[in-house]
Amino acid sequence: MTSSTPRGPGPIALAALAVWIGLLALISVWMAGASLRWLPVQASNAAPLVDGLFSFETGVGTFVFLGVISVMAWVMLVHRAEKYDESDAEPIEGNTRLEVIWTAIPFVLVMAIAWYAIQINTELGVLGPMEHIHLRSPQEQQGGYPGDRLPAEQVEVVARQWSWEFRYPGEHVSSTELHLELDRPVTFRLVSEDVLHGFFIPAFRLKQDVIPGRAIDFSLTPTRLGRYRLRDSQFSGTWFAANQADVVVETAEDHAAWLKQAAAAPLQRGLSVAADEYADRQTNPHGGWPTVVPAPPPQVNAPGSSSLPHDA
Amino acid sequence: MSSTPVPPASPSGAYGEGQHANHNLTGFIIFLCSESVIFLAFFSGYALLRLSALDWLPAGVDGLEWRMPLINTVVLVSSSFTMVVAEHFKGKGKIWLFRGFWLLTMAMGAYFLYGQAVEWSGLTFGFTSGTFGGTFYLLTGFHGLHVLTGILLMGLMLVKSFVPGNYAGGEEGVIATSLFWHFVDVIWIILFVLLYVWRA
Amino acid sequence: MTSTALSPEPPASWRRYFGFSTDAKVIGIQYIVVAFFFFLVGGLLAMIMRGELITPEADLVDRTVYNGLYTMHGTIMLFLFIFPVLNGLNNLLIPTMIGAPDMAFPRLNTAAFWLVPVFGILLIASFFVPSGPATSGWWSYPPVSLQNPLGHLINGEFLWVLAVALSGVSSIMGAVNFVTTILRMRAPGMGFFRMPVFCWTALAAQTLQLIGLPALTGGAVMLLLDLSVGTSFYRPEGGGDPVLYQHFFWFYSHPAVYVIILPVFGIFSELFPVYSRKPLFGYVYVCLASFIIVGLGLIVWVHHMFPSGVTQWMRNLFMVTTMLIAVPTGVKVFAWLGTMWNGKIRLTTPMLFCMGGLFNFVFAGITGIMLATVPIDIHVSNTYFVVGHFHYVIYGAAVMGVFAAIYHWFPKFTGRMPYEGLGKLHFLLTFVGANLNFLPMHPLGLMGMPRRVSSYDPEFAFWNVLASLGAFLLGVSIIPFLLNMISSWARGPRATHNPWNAIGLEWLLPSPPAEDNFGEHVPTVISRPYGYGTGEPLVEHQAEIERALTLQEANR
Missing domain, CATH: 1.10.287 (Helix Hairpins)
Incomplete structure (x- = not known):
């Protein structure tokens, strides 16, 4: 030494x-x-x-x-001092070059x-993810089915306390599971009906806050087949942690088939963990403080599933 | 004071800058600088909300009436000058003239508050009328609170001027109050521009 | 003014800690003790949270309770622990280090301190209102913070805003006081470039408070009006903008991180020279770096909002400013390494805490650069990666620095020596516990686990179990600390005026110092601080002063 x-x-x-x-x-x-x-x-x-x-x-x-x-x-x-060494070291006060x-x-x-x-x-x-932000004017919200006012290829993502709803205006399909076509760019229109939410798909490495009062265009291209998780990333209240949905990336044929099947299906209750847990909480209270009541689960053609194994 | 354990450190050891000096004015100026940031926050919030609004004015409201506030502005800004005059007389030792102009400044401040109240009572919108109403009442109300504080401070200084010998060696309280008053005035000028002069 | 330093423990002395004292040294200790009370409360909340997170399901507590816990944990730790504890150190150290008899405004100081228990109780009381405490996080972003399920006027969020506003008032009172004291009450001969670095950093940090806090206060006033009287500054349905609040909030709350870490840089800069027996390397650069950090710290806040919907040019701009902060910070880190290099290192408890703190801080700095990088931030923002990063900064670096400071200056202000063995045990448990608790948060965040969740997907379980074990270890680590503090204050060995052989005005005072410190006999400073090994005295007549102090200690 x-x-x-x-x-x-x-x-x-x-x-x-x-x-x-x-x-x-x-x-x-x-x-x-x-x-x-x-x-x-x-x-x-x-x-x-x-x-x-x-x-x-x-x-x-x-x-x-x-x-x-x-x-x-x-x-x-x-440079440890020896035991009982009470002396000082050599005083170097600095070095301008260093x-x-x-x-x-x-x-x-x-x-x-x-x-x-x-x-x-x-x-x-x-x-893709260069977002475009517009203020949502009140008139727009009163419009009819989103298909009447959106480009057909755009997917509308509606965030609520606490569920995600995905609308495919071109096909008149709505779901609580996001289906995307492999290698095909997609543009989302992100809107929130109540508070801030975060549109976050870790496997895509992309995230965008969903801001009430604004409509945000957000685009990306999925490049790998599989099932992924979409997680709410901006704290949104009681069931924030459970506000998740699955994202399925599938081939063009599978996607077309899914859309066709969904379009034919009747509207039914979509997925909402919050609504289920809230119902349970009503019958079977186990403490806790008052909460905002979850929005009713969206009525959709294709509820999908959130219990299947996911890749990420 | 019992003897401290430290021996006399040096012949000049009794220097002790902090011992008797009064730091109130330093502290007050620091506070004022900090206070101005709140207004800055409100101003920038107002500007941002206004610039991003779809419909800035609530339905049935077409802008603010500016004549009466302009008179108010003139009164408030002139009160800064009467205050300078008051201080000038204090410096010359003419304490009664100081009190007179000081009282005049207070009266002009009070007139401003009165004018503000009259304006508020005649408005057709409330603080819940969108961001326009909210920011209007927030800005004018918060500023009005400062005007009121200024008048109260001036009143305090006026009372203190009757304490014998109090103003003999200059009075930091008067300087601080006058700084505060000029500050309130400057804030109002910015406010007036933002609220009344800035048209769509 | 009655000085009682010579008499052995005046009988009523402990009582002054429970009254409205105007002595900065009493207030300093009051601040620190109150802060550690809330540290235990906040820590308890954290351990319940980690208990919930040890399993993927939301099973230990109700989800609303979890949200309340994490909100209160953050709020308590910031506003009731770290700010008060640092203000406590400011109160103890600033007057003694610059040779002032007290703060510039002693009564303002008392008022600022007594606001802390007031808003502390207010905040804790929110657990007992029918609607429960605030549950929207310490950010309290609208519109979720404006949701008031029961519709009561007095609700958790209302009490939260009130408490934060009072905390702001207390901090502004403190900041005006500290800045005035440093600017106006320095000992003769102590120019700015003879001032200890701790005072430089305190001045820098308090300047940030003065500039930043009013913005938060303004934002909070608008939040309160929205919540309670129905204005719509942040309510989208009334034309308001929820993102506006985020600007107000982060304009203060990012600089708030520097308010916390700058004094800790000061502590490091004080302690490394003492325990390396060398002057601080590049003293002037270290001093100036603090103010460069202040300037840059005010123009980086948007990096908390990269995914909130800000334009690309703003993202790029704020990324560059954020990264620039690495430069003055790096100057400081290298200065500390330069100080230790070729020194005579003594691994006492305070030195161990400093080195552990520096270790954690460098790690946090690297994850900080990652977070500043927009594309990476887009992926990891609002995930556990961020939680890991700031716990490395706040616990890993700042709290470790605070512990270092407490062990180092404990003898000065209590007159007793802390026990080394317990201190080293405390260090070991803290260092291991902190790393075990906060390191696993980084992989969790990278994998995509959002922060603030009460339940999570099973693939995150492994790292969460590790983090929870670390949290419980951290909980245990506080026991030797408390034991050490209580027992050594009560019956520890008597401290001499300068047990660490350190250089500084505070070490030329008896331990504990008289109420008015140097009183009328403030020594004249004649050299730079940290003159280790130079043989230059710090003040005029230093030898006489020290001889008198030693004589006095021999006679007691």
């Missing part, structure tokens, strides 16, 4: 330092790769972009973190990250 003489490090110490930095870099690269496994499956065209950025930042972050921790560990092991370096490096680093992120942002904007 002689590598820290005040005269400056010798060649062996420099080599050891280089090896150590190399090791940290290797660990960081490995972490960057491993970080992709912490995320859900990639089911939209946004997911690889977001994951790439996350992986990059995990790598950089690991390196910075381990670097700082290494210094802390080193001083704890090597200050400039460690101001400049983080600056360049975070600006690089920001630049990278802005690129991704732009690309994501082109790909």
Whole structure:
């Protein structure tokens, strides 16, 4: 442990330092790769972009973190005062060159990250989730079936306390399970009937608050077949946690078949955990404070299911 | 005071800047700066709500009448000048002239409040009339509260001026009150522009 | 003014802690004790929450109860624990560090403190109103916070807004006081660049309070009017805008994080030199970095609202400003590492807490950069990733820093030494508990578990069980702390005036100091703080002052 003489490090110490930095870099690269496994499956065209950025930042972050921790560990092991050593260390009050370096490096680093992120942002904007916000005028809400006023390919997402309803105006279909066609861009029109909700599908890496009084256009392209969870991400009251729905990404044929089947089906009670639990709470009270009464479950053609196994 | 354990530190050790100095004015200025942020918050909230509104004016309301508020504005802004005059006389030791102009300032402030009350009573909309009504009453009401506070502070200073020798060496309370009053005036000018001058 | 420092424990002394004292040192301890009472309350709520979350179903408590618990946990921990405890440290340290006899406005100080129990009781009382406490989170976003199922005028949300407003009044009173004290009452010779870093950070933090808090107060007034008298500032059906509230809220509540962490940076900057026996590396840069953080901290709030519907250019702009904060923060972290480098490190309890806090803070900084990055934030915002991140900041760094400060300055203000063994046990349990509790939240968030949920999908169970175990360990970790504080205050070994051999005006006072600190004999500061190893005295006639203090200690 002689590598820290005040005269400056010798060649062996420099080599050891280089090896150590190399090791940290290797660990960081490995972490960057491993970080992709912490995320859900990639089911939209946004997911690889977001994951790439996350992986990059995990790598950089690991390196910075381990670097700082290494210094802390080193001083704890090597620069510990001997027992009963009451003396002071050599007083070094600062070093302007070092200050400039460690101001400049983080600056360049975070600006690089920001630049990278802005690129991704732009690309994501082109790909879809660049939301367009309109104020919902009262007249619009009085309109008839949404099919009369929406582009046919748009899916209307209605968030309520506490259920999700999806309307396919072109096909005159509504459901409480979101069905999307693989590799086909889709534009949602997000509206809320009461409070803030969050439209969040982790497998798609996308999220948008649903704001009462506004209609938000939000588009994405699903890229992987499977069943995923849509979760309410903006706290919305008592049954917030149960305000979830399934998202099914299916092939064009399956999707067409589903739409056709649903269009033929009669309107029936959609899924709403909140409504079920509220009914149970009425007959079988088990404490708790008064709550907002859940909206009645939407009447839909295709209730779907929320108990089937999901991929993410 | 019993002897403290610390020995006389230095011949100049009795310096103790904080010992006797009065920091009220410093504290008050800091407070005023902070207070201005509340108004800033209300102003920006008003502007945002107004800019994003579909129908800003509630049904049956076509804007605010501005003549009476303009008179009010003139009175309030002039009261800042009468206050400066009052302070000038205090500086010269002419305490009765100070009291006179001080009282005039108070009266002008009171007239402003009266005018505000008259305006409120004649309005056709309430504070629940959309964001227009809400912000109007919030802004004018919150400002009116400050005017009232200013008048009460001035009253307090007027009473204190009768304490013998109180104003001999300058009085921080008067300076603080006058700062507050100028602050209330400036806020009103911005408010007037936002509420009455800014047309669609 | 009667000074009783020489007489052994005046009989009535403990009683002053229960009355309306105007002595900043008494108020400081009152703040800290009250804060830790609420810390236990908030911690208890957290453990019930973690008990609920140990299984995927909502089974332990009703969902409304869970929502009340997490709302009150956040509110209590911020407004009744961390702000009061830091104000307590400000009260103890600012006057003694700058050589002032007391705060600039002692009575205002008393009033600011006594508001804390008042709004604390108000908040706790909301558990007992028929509609239950506020259940819309410490953000209290409308319209969900405006929903009032029973329609009572006095409801949980009403009491919540009232409590937060009173907390704001108390904080503004405190901030005016602290800023005036620092600006006007420094010892002779103590220019700004001879001021301890803790005072710099306190000044920076309190400046943020003064700028930010009024915005929250304004927003809260409008919320209260919407809730109680039927205005529609935030009600969409009346033309209001719920997102407007979010701007008001975060304009204050993001800087509030810096109000919390800046004094903790100050504590780190004070303690690392003492226990490394070296001057603070780059003192001037560390001082200035605090104010750069203030400036930047005021223009980053929209990063809490990236998914709320803000335009792309705003997202990009606020991402850049947020990332820039990493630069002054990095300057500080590197300065602490530079301080420790080649030092003579002493791993006492306060030093362990500082190092543990720094470890957690660096981790939180990295997840902070991730959260600033818009595309990543879109995925992880409002998930457990955020919860993990800010608990690393607040518990991992800030609370650890507060513990470090308490162990470090305990001898000064109580005159007794805390026990090292219990202190180290406390550190170990806290450090392990905090990491076990908060690290699993990051994978949960990445997997897509929203925050504030009372039930979750079974795939999240594993990490939640770990987090819950960590929470219970954290609950246990407070026991050695309380034991240590109570027993060492009652019968711990007597402290000398400078048990850690530290440099600073406060260490030139007897332990505990007289009521008016230096009284008429404020020493003249002649050098920079942290002159470890330089041999330069901090003040004129330092040797005489220390000799007198030592003599006095030998005679008691």
